[in-house]
Amino acid sequence: MIVELGHFALALALAVSLVAMVLPLWGALRNDGRLMAFGPPSAVLQFLLVALAFGALTYAYVGSDFSVTNVFENSHTDQPMIYRFSGVWGNHEGSILLWVLILVLFGACVAAFGRSMPSPLRAATIAVQSSIVAAFLAFILFTSNPFLRVLPAPTEGRSLNPVLQDPGLALHPPLLYIGYVGFSVVFSFAAAALILGRIDAAWARIVRPWILAAWTTLTGGIALGSYWAYYELGWGGYWFWDPVENASLMPWLAGTALLHSVIVMERREALKVWTILLAVLAFSLSLLGTFLVRSGVLTSVHAFASDPARGVFILLILCAFIGGALLLFAMRGPQLAGGALFSPVSREGSLVLNNLFLSAACAAVFIGTLYPLALEAVTGDKISVGPPFFNATFVPLSLPILLAMPFGQQLAWKRGELLPIAMRLFVAILAGAAVMLAVLALSSGREAIAALGLGLGAFVVVGSLDDLRIRAMRSGAGSFFSRLFGLPRTIVAAALAHMGVGLMVIGIAATAFHEEQIANLEPGQTLNVGGIEISFEGMRRTTGPNFIATVGQFTARKDGVELMRMEPGKRTYVGRSMPTSETSRLQRGLGEVYLAVGDAHEGKLDVRAYWKPYVLLIWLGPLVMTLAGLLSLTDRRMRIAAPRRRVAPGAKPEPAE
Amino acid sequence: MSRRTLFAALAVLGLAGPVAALSPSERLADPAQEARAREISAELRCLVCQNQSIDDSDADLAKDLRRIVRERIAAGDSNSAVKSFLVARYGEFVLLRPTFSLHNALLWLLPVFALGAGVIVARRQFGNHRPVVDGAVRELTEDERAELARLTGEDTPPRT
Numbered sequence: 001m002i003v004e005l006g007h008f009a010l011a012l013a014l015a016v017s018l019v020a021m022v023l024p025l026w027g028a029l030r031n032d033g034r035l036m037a038f039g040p041p042s043a044v045l046q047f048l049l050v051a052l053a054f055g056a057l058t059y060a061y062v063g064s065d066f067s068v069t070n071v072f073e074n075s076h077t078d079q080p081m082i083y084r085f086s087g088v089w090g091n092h093e094g095s096i097l098l099w100v101l102i103l104v105l106f107g108a109c110v111a112a113f114g115r116s117m118p119s120p121l122r123a124a125t126i127a128v129q130s131s132i133v134a135a136f137l138a139f140i141l142f143t144s145n146p147f148l149r150v151l152p153a154p155t156e157g158r159s160l161n162p163v164l165q166d167p168g169l170a171l172h173p174p175l176l177y178i179g180y181v182g183f184s185v186v187f188s189f190a191a192a193a194l195i196l197g198r199i200d201a202a203w204a205r206i207v208r209p210w211i212l213a214a215w216t217t218l219t220g221g222i223a224l225g226s227y228w229a230y231y232e233l234g235w236g237g238y239w240f241w242d243p244v245e246n247a248s249l250m251p252w253l254a255g256t257a258l259l260h261s262v263i264v265m266e267r268r269e270a271l272k273v274w275t276i277l278l279a280v281l282a283f284s285l286s287l288l289g290t291f292l293v294r295s296g297v298l299t300s301v302h303a304f305a306s307d308p309a310r311g312v313f314i315l316l317i318l319c320a321f322i323g324g325a326l327l328l329f330a331m332r333g334p335q336l337a338g339g340a341l342f343s344p345v346s347r348e349g350s351l352v353l354n355n356l357f358l359s360a361a362c363a364a365v366f367i368g369t370l371y372p373l374a375l376e377a378v379t380g381d382k383i384s385v386g387p388p389f390f391n392a393t394f395v396p397l398s399l400p401i402l403l404a405m406p407f408g409q410q411l412a413w414k415r416g417e418l419l420p421i422a423m424r425l426f427v428a429i430l431a432g433a434a435v436m437l438a439v440l441a442l443s444s445g446r447e448a449i450a451a452l453g454l455g456l457g458a459f460v461v462v463g464s465l466d467d468l469r470i471r472a473m474r475s476g477a478g479s480f481f482s483r484l485f486g487l488p489r490t491i492v493a494a495a496l497a498h499m500g501v502g503l504m505v506i507g508i509a510a511t512a513f514h515e516e517q518i519a520n521l522e523p524g525q526t527l528n529v530g531g532i533e534i535s536f537e538g539m540r541r542t543t544g545p546n547f548i549a550t551v552g553q554f555t556a557r558k559d560g561v562e563l564m565r566m567e568p569g570k571r572t573y574v575g576r577s578m579p580t581s582e583t584s585r586l587q588r589g590l591g592e593v594y595l596a597v598g599d600a601h602e603g604k605l606d607v608r609a610y611w612k613p614y615v616l617l618i619w620l621g622p623l624v625m626t627l628a629g630l631l632s633l634t635d636r637r638m639r640i641a642a643p644r645r646r647v648a649p650g651a652k653p654e655p656a657e
Numbered sequence: 658m659s660r661r662t663l664f665a666a667l668a669v670l671g672l673a674g675p676v677a678a679l680s681p682s683e684r685l686a687d688p689a690q691e692a693r694a695r696e697i698s699a700e701l702r703c704l705v706c707q708n709q710s711i712d713d714s715d716a717d718l719a720k721d722l723r724r725i726v727r728e729r730i731a732a733g734d735s736n737s738a739v740k741s742f743l744v745a746r747y748g749e750f751v752l753l754r755p756t757f758s759l760h761n762a763l764l765w766l767l768p769v770f771a772l773g774a775g776v777i778v779a780r781r782q783f784g785n786h787r788p789v790v791d792g793a794v795r796e797l798t799e800d801e802r803a804e805l806a807r808l809t810g811e812d813t814p815p816r817t
Contacts, residue, residue: 116808200797202805242708356775363771371764381760384702386710386753393768520681598680606680 003068006056007147010097013049013104014141016042017134025127028120028196036123040111043126046133047108054088054101057146061088067153070094070146076159078546078574086170087160092294092310093146095173099290100136102177106185106210107133117206124192125185132184135317143310159546162573162580168228172221176248179218180286183251185210186258187283187325190276194328199276199336204266207279209633211262214282215255216629222248223622230619231583236514236594236610238618241390246369247289253362254282257355264348267413268340271348274355276336280325285362287318292369343415350408357401364393402456402505405498406463410470428466432459453509460502464495493632497625504621507590510614517609530611532586532593533557534566539600547571549582552597552605556586568595590616679712683720685727694727697739701726702753710753722751 020042027035057070061084066072074091075084083090089098107129114122140146164170189207193199225248230238239245258278264271291314342348368385376382406428410421422429436455439447471491472484517529526535537553551569555562566584573580586593591613598606679698685691698712703719711719711726722743729739743751755761797805 202808352779356779360772364768367767382750383755384750384753388754518681
């Protein structure tokens with residue numbers, strides 16, 4: 001009954017969204033307040049209805065109602081509660097429902113927090129957002145309905161895919177989707193601005209927090225997925241340039257470019273064409289990612305829905321929205337020209353440089369991901385585009401960004417000069433050069449690329465923090481620390497986010513110094529990795545709530561002192577006979593000893609041990625970026641809807657950086 | 658993340674166990690040769706897997722390919738000779754680093770074109786410093802300035 005209620009709520013939400021995509025927009029175009037007023041409550045209503053549907057599906061999962069096909073296929077009574085819960089989005093139908101839930105949540109947020117924005121913009125934005133909602137609700141109801149029943153009801157389910165039974169994976173999809181789908185609202189703002197023909201600094205100011213919110217969660221979501229791959233995979237890789245990973249990286253790159261270009265638009269009304277285009281692109285790439293994952297064109301295992309009908313449906317959605325937005329864009333193009341002029345060496349110039357390389361890097365990922373598909377479609381030739389291609393294109397395209405980053409933070413608007421900034425940044429330059437030379441010397445020149453990466457990383461970290469010192473020294477009165485803590489949060493956040501990038505680069509560059517030991521050990525034997533002695537003591541079998549495991553027992557020692565008992569293992573889950581690996585890790589500072597086991601035969605066990613110095617920085621960097629994004633969102637300047645104090649006459653408010 | 662899922666999928670198909678691709682017994686005695694084998698393996702695709710190198714995969718085919726790579730190295734082949742040997746057998750699909758050939762030219766050149774096009778577009782942004790001709794830069798109208806002031810809570814937005 002509750003399941004049917006959910007199904008019904010979903011159909012009702014479709015009806016509401018169909019009306020909401022027309023009336024408020026019509027009102028916005030005719031400047032009819034009554035029609036526009038339909039927008040906000042309808043957005044809230046869509047949210048409530050979809051939330052009800054999502055709640056109904058969750059209810060079926062938590063109560064293990066196997067008469068629902070979707071629950072039967074993806075749940076099991078032995079599963080711990082958290083995985084019965086996360087099973088809701090651990091499959092195609094449920095995850096698309098989560099997608100739509102977040103879509104309507106953003107629509108409702110525009111309704112709730114958008115009181116201070118011009119009502120036509122708000123109404124048109126809600127209308128565009130509702131049209132996206134309508135498209136995806138139709139997709140769910142016609143091709144991917146999670147509420148279908150199976151009769152008679154099976155007594156036991158098939159269980160959630162074991163690799164998804166992990167706390168990281170319970171959280172990864174929601175975060176990633178908030179980021180992905182967050183760009184939908186940015187897209188809706190852009191389309192609304194194009195429809196209404198008002199594209200100016202005020203628009204940039206309104207839309208900026210939304211971009212930041214989407215970017216922040218997407219950053220966190222990608223980092224979490226990468227960390228999960230690292231500890232679950234069994235050999236400590238963190239990024240594989242898999243098409244599905246690329247599908248999340250592309251919107252992130254476009255979104256990062258957008259986050260920077262919108263600053264120029266807000267401050268100087270320049271880069272309008274480009275900013276609007278990026279707003280359209282960021283969400284288009286999110287849609288493309290959804291298409292790639294859901295259609296099965298990649299025949300990737302991520303495609304839990306390898307159903308051509310679904311692929312075609314999403315492709316149609318993709319074409320309609322991208323095509324529509326680009327058409328609007330072409331019609332309004334002439335009005336978008338112009339904006340303030342600036343010299344190449346200026347804050348604007350540095351942000352243009354950032355956008356140039358981020359976009360080129362995004363293009364490289366796009367080409368590398370889609371070229372094999374296109375080539376096979378056109379010529380029938382099958383080629384592989386793997387990590388070597390991306391390392392050869394993406395990495396060189398991102399290095400200039402790192403070099404320019406600390407300079408950009410120091411440059412003045414309109415026109416700046418590099419030499420004084422280079423002198424101001426001497427500490428960072430010195431730090432970067434010292435690290436680079438030290439690494440070169442220590443590795444006898446063999447690790448030139450790693451030295452470059454570590455040097456650039458150190459330069460960015462020191463330069464970003466130094467930015468705060470320089471600003472604090474130059475601003476206001478009072479002690480240095482009171483001035484430091486008085487800096488606007490957006491400025492502190494920008495410096496921290498840039499520092500996060502630097503930390504991540506250091507972590508990635510340090511992978512060149514990872515040590516690996518592969519051995520076939522008998523009990524009593526030891527191996528050495530990273531100066532740590534790991535002795536193998538034996539194997540045992542254990543059982544968990546819904547799995548049985550073979551566990552290798554090891555002790556890690558340094559200079560004879562026991563550091564940790566390490567127990568990596570292999571698990572076989574009940575219900576699905578797929579083994580998964582459980583790695584064991586020992587933290588040493590920012591590095592880790594990483595242990596995974598393979599097959600056992602005749603009492604001997606295959607063991608892989610790694611020493612990974614600074615490896616944690618790969619995720620600590622993005623974590624800092626995510627926290628910086630959150631910090632920035634708390635800045636008063638980002639909350640245009642919040643009640644504000646009057647600025648004292650004569651005081652010049654500093655716009656958000 | 659895909660490889661993990663992939664392992665699971667392969668395991669279902671009975672193709673592979675989940676962990677530890679290269680097993681100790683496969684290795685060559687000579688560390689220099691073994692290092693070369695690892696380097697080559699990382700650039701070869703496990704053909705039955707999705708986007709996974711033979712160095713990482715535990716599929717039987719990957720195991721066979723690793724053995725072939727090591728045999729060819731032991732027989733004295735150069736790195737490129739080992740790769741050509743496998744391309745002759747399995748086609749270009751086996752190479753994770755696409756060759757620079759006619760039909761791959763676009764793949765390698767497009768990122769460069771993208772950057773080039775970007776440079777040209779960016780240059781137009783600050784290309785001319787001549788006084789702006791009519792209307793290219795539009796000041797905000799009084800209404801818009803008032804609106805902006807209302808939105809931002811500032812008395813008057815600075816004129817740019």
